[in-house]
Amino acid sequence: MQIKIDPALVERYIMELAKFGAHGETGVWRTVYSPAWIGATKQFAAWCEEAGLTARHDAVGNVWGVLKGSAGGKSIVSGSHIDTQRPGGRYDGALGLLAALIAIRALKEQFGRPKRTLEAVAFCEEESSRFPTTNFWGSSAITGHIAPGTAEKMKGYADETMADAMRAIGLDPDRIPDAKRDDIDTFLELHVEQGPILEHGGYQVAVVDAITGLRHYRVTLTGTQNHAGAFPMDLRQDPMAGFAEIAAGVIDTATKMGRPAVTTIGRVMVEPNFPAVVPGKVNFVIDARHPDPKARLEMYARHEALMKEVAARRGLKIEWDVAVNHEPCLSDPGLVQTLQDAAKAQGIPAMTMPSGAGHDSQEMASIAKVAMVFVRSKDGRSHTIEEFSSIEDIVAGIRVLAAAMHALAY
């Protein structure tokens, strides 16, 4: 049973959706509840209706396209987020909701009405690109994880609250609990890989068996600020020397542990940051990820031991807090098997790999079985207007998704 996906339709949907918030040659800047976002959600709903699905907007602005099944029961849902980085590209998020719609449309056209209800969803927000503390706003409303009053407290980069932003487009923040769902059986998310592993391995698509666990350590190393010329090396408490050792060490630890361990230091702030002054403080963030719960804790223990050892040996004060802590999210093993079987049936070789990035699926995992499909990213580029995936690869990914939905719903 081969599922046919029309490449021309895929390309048209991607290019037309990208017009809402178009930024530069190939970019998109579409933050939640913005005019570009309103346009995109309306367009998505219109395409759902056009495909014979029933479209509705929920209390936080997620858009659902529903194809009722004949047998009732909980839904099989697929989708991703419609908001973008500032700017991002055409594929991150957008591809997931378009893939869901295209897959359901193709199934309906090629196989008629399903037994199980199929739904395509466009989550309103995932990127934290307007409100830095959101963390999966759309999917968190569906799982019921948004605490009362959150929208009033949450501040955007432009200093407005989430509640204000909702009211400005006619949404009532007091109604957020109405978005909660308890009738979803399965959530499948197609997303661009955002890394180079598929390209490097020569695959178009992957089945994702876990989403990595993640911590952000916010670290402050404090030494003694001094004159760079007059203070001899042997009497310094130089936090830059300690930082350099720690940074080299944690990066080395993750490298030696091998894939899928990753550790990144992307943010460093030096005080006072003058060329001829031994710094008083170095502040930095360690981003460390591993999808295996045990290996992850082992990695954190090694990072923490190194930080303590270096600080003690160099006479530096060290303080840290864990600003972000996401447990790994393991995909449902049965769904992973269903996706692998679907790929095989469609003749599409597929890797199985963990996701190093976070996704709405990890939020949805609290109310449904989840798994993901990755599509190859050119050069592994992500969160840039230069991200790119080919229509051939995207079609392959949608065929795997659609075949799995067929297996689950027909």
Next chain:
Amino acid sequence: MQIKIDPALVERYIMELAKFGAHGETGVWRTVYSPAWIGATKQFAAWCEEAGLTARHDAVGNVWGVLKGSAGGKSIVSGSHIDTQRPGGRYDGALGLLAALIAIRALKEQFGRPKRTLEAVAFCEEESSRFPTTNFWGSSAITGHIAPGTAEKMKGYADETMADAMRAIGLDPDRIPDAKRDDIDTFLELHVEQGPILEHGGYQVAVVDAITGLRHYRVTLTGTQNHAGAFPMDLRQDPMAGFAEIAAGVIDTATKMGRPAVTTIGRVMVEPNFPAVVPGKVNFVIDARHPDPKARLEMYARHEALMKEVAARRGLKIEWDVAVNHEPCLSDPGLVQTLQDAAKAQGIPAMTMPSGAGHDSQEMASIAKVAMVFVRSKDGRSHTIEEFSSIEDIVAGIRVLAAAMHALAY
């Protein structure tokens, strides 16, 4: 022959001069040509006249207090800069001009007219704290090293030109060449150490036998910006990983070479500096100093070799320029001996050490024999309102200076 220095006078001069630009409890904020600076230079000139010296302001605003010798010939000069950091303390710079005045005043009172002409000088500017590119403005005018048109081109932090700042207080930038001197035989500078070496060694004063050589390497390490989760360690070109190795390595090199080698990384700028993004670029400055001409070049060669090796191994692009390059300035050996003999004669134990900081003396070395006297700094603190030197230590330093001037001029 013991030289008597009045501690009460020393303390009064220091505290009264610190009122011009007083900042907080113990700080001074006195940038060149500012109202605070005008007040301080007038006060210094008045004290010179009060001590029986002839005071004059030269074409860039240096203030000279002259005690004519009976035998004529070139002058024996002492002094330092009257401007400060923003804010600095009471001692850095100010102590040198007050020490010169107090020493000449004491010599005149205790030994009458000298054979050689003695001069105390307050250099108008050394700290680059109003115009970041000045570099010894006052002393460079005296040595004739300010190129025509420089004052018109040189911009301050507040965007005014040096020429505007001069005209605003009645100085004519076209007359800068008039400040040139060719009749100075010897320049002696008393300064606070700005480091902890005297305190650590248990000395009040030091004779400075060299001013360190200094380079600032401005380095850019360029890799590939990527997603911190989705990009595996083995496929990254992470400039932070390269920076950490280079920073740890150059600091380790200087530490192992031992005193007086120093290497500092005080300034780091990361692009884009986000916690969850492998950076695209890390920009940093290496400040590396050694007073020995040969050991200095050896240190630079090791730093450069490490940078090249790390960048090549990690697939990073590395670029650098040498933004600052000061050759070491060796003190005149005869003057060092004169200062050591003076300390011994006054019964003041004195270390001999190089200066790790730059000073006007290195500029004056192009037209005169130079050497310096250091006075102990509490905790090695410098370029802060917390810098401190005791009156006892300062008096000891002035006695060494005055005894040396006596040996040279009487």
